[in-house]
Amino acid sequence: MKNLKPSRISLTFIVLTGTLLAICCGSPDVEDATGKKPEKTAEQQPWRGPAASQIPFYAAQNGKDIWYGYELISKTAYYLGPNGTVNQISNGMNCQNCHIDAGTKPFGNNYSAVASTYPKFRERSGGMESIEKRVNDCFERSLNGQALDSSGREMRAIVAYIKWLGRKIPKGEKPYGSGIMELEYLNRAADPAKGKIVFAGHCTKCHGDDGQGLKSPGGKGYEFPPLWGPHSYNEGAGLFRLSRFAGYVYNNMPNTVNWHNPELTKEQAWDVAAFVNSQPRPKKDLSKDWPNIAGKPADHPFGPYADTFSEQQHKFGPYAPIAQWKKEHAKAK
Ligand code: HEC
Numbered sequence: 561m562k563n564l565k566p567s568r569i570s571l572t573f574i575v576l577t578g579t580l581l582a583i584c585c586g587s588p589d590v591e592d593a594t595g596k597k598p599e600k601t602a603e604q605q606p607w608r609g610p611a612a613s614q615i616p617f618y619a620a621q622n623g624k625d626i627w628y629g630y631e632l633i634s635k636t637a638y639y640l641g642p643n644g645t646v647n648q649i650s651n652g653m654n655c656q657n658c659h660i661d662a663g664t665k666p667f668g669n670n671y672s673a674v675a676s677t678y679p680k681f682r683e684r685s686g687g688m689e690s691i692e693k694r695v696n697d698c699f700e701r702s703l704n705g706q707a708l709d710s711s712g713r714e715m716r717a718i719v720a721y722i723k724w725l726g727r728k729i730p731k732g733e734k735p736y737g738s739g740i741m742e743l744e745y746l747n748r749a750a751d752p753a754k755g756k757i758v759f760a761g762h763c764t765k766c767h768g769d770d771g772q773g774l775k776s777p778g779g780k781g782y783e784f785p786p787l788w789g790p791h792s793y794n795e796g797a798g799l800f801r802l803s804r805f806a807g808y809v810y811n812n813m814p815n816t817v818n819w820h821n822p823e824l825t826k827e828q829a830w831d832v833a834a835f836v837n838s839q840p841r842p843k844k845d846l847s848k849d850w851p852n853i854a855g856k857p858a859d860h861p862f863g864p865y866a867d868t869f870s871e872q873q874h875k876f877g878p879y880a881p882i883a884q885w886k887k888e889h890a891k892a893k
């Protein structure tokens with residue numbers, strides 16, 4: 561293993577700034593240093609994870625693992641990208657590009673429900689999945705790369721961090737604001753042509769006219785990650801499903817917005833999802849996915865299906881008739 565000095569330096573820096581911030585300004589987290597929850601307001605407040613400055617680096621037994629897990633999730637490319645310092649097993653994106661603020665942002669595809677709900681049965685693989693398996697799914701699909709050794713130091717660290725984030729959520733529960741928001745279906749198919757206009761107006765200034773993003777000056781990762789093409793997520797990734805993409809983008813893109821202050825309308829989010837996911841991207845052998853075809857979600861774009869709707873309709877919608885069919889079919893069983 562290569563030496564990890566740069567991370568030590570940035571660690572000291574972040575711990576110091578974190579402490580200073582906490583002293584002078586108070587922590588913005590829902591979970592403050594004393595572990596108290598803020599007063600309840602009329603509006604339901606979504607879960608927000610603790611900041612990295614709260615990682616119990618010195619106190620906890622596995623504090624160093626938790627910290628290294630945070631590093632790997634926020635700077636994946638630095639450690640594990642094409643020029644990674646530890647290994648070269650992923651496409652240059654960071655986990656954090658899609659799990660905003662290292663998996664702590666409300667409706668930012670956060671990790672709040674992972675420790676509380678895994679291991680769990682997942683239809684995509686047709687089996688029980690551990691956190692390790694789920695993390696490797698993202699390595700192989702979202703990062704279009706290779707799985708980590710599930711008992712190695714890197715995996716141990718990522719899992720330690722994710723468990724630390726979710727440690728206060730009771731077993732089996734999903735807090736409000738976890739993962740990606742479910743947007744209501746449109747009553748028409750999502751439209752790539754309309755999405756192209758949304759893309760030109762709201763996305764190109766960062767992700768580029770060609771959607772290829774912008775490399776960071778150091779050359780290890782991206783300032784703005786690519787949305788399609790050879791360095792993007794592959795067709796087996798969660799974001800390739802329009803509902804995941806639309807829900808993610810609605811609350812998080814442009815990257816200055818949040819769940820109570822979106823820029824796009826929901827309709828625009830669905831249409832831009834249709835446009836981006838119609839562009840070329842890496843393929844993946846998906847023949848082992850969804851062994852029970854009736855378990856495929858309405859917006860899974862590859863047949864065969866238990867119903868008679870076309871691949872086109874499964875990809876772009878309208879989804880309501882498919883969801884209705886699934887409901888009736890489940891009842892009939
Ligand atoms: C291109 C975007 C993208 C990247 C990059 C990415 N993920 Fe994900 N990840 C997703 C999506 C989409 C989901 C599914 C969310 C859903 O279904 O609601 C997901 C789900 C997960 C889950 C399960 C969450 C849950 O509540 O069930 C874990 C754990 C996870 N990712 C870890 C990682 C790790 C670790 C990395 C980096 C090695 C990573 N992801 C990189 C998009 C991404």
Ligand code: HEC
Nearest residue numbers: 656657658762763766783784785786787809813814815832
């Ligand atoms: C102001 C700059 C900016 C704009 C405008 C913007 N993004 Fe992003 N986008 C980012 C950044 C930065 C990230 C990575 C987030 C991070 O690492 O915290 C990102 C990440 C993403 C991701 C997940 C990672 C990936 O590459 O797949 C998607 C999908 C995405 N943006 C889609 C969009 C769409 C669609 C629009 C237009 C509606 C848009 N973005 C507009 C800056 C921007």
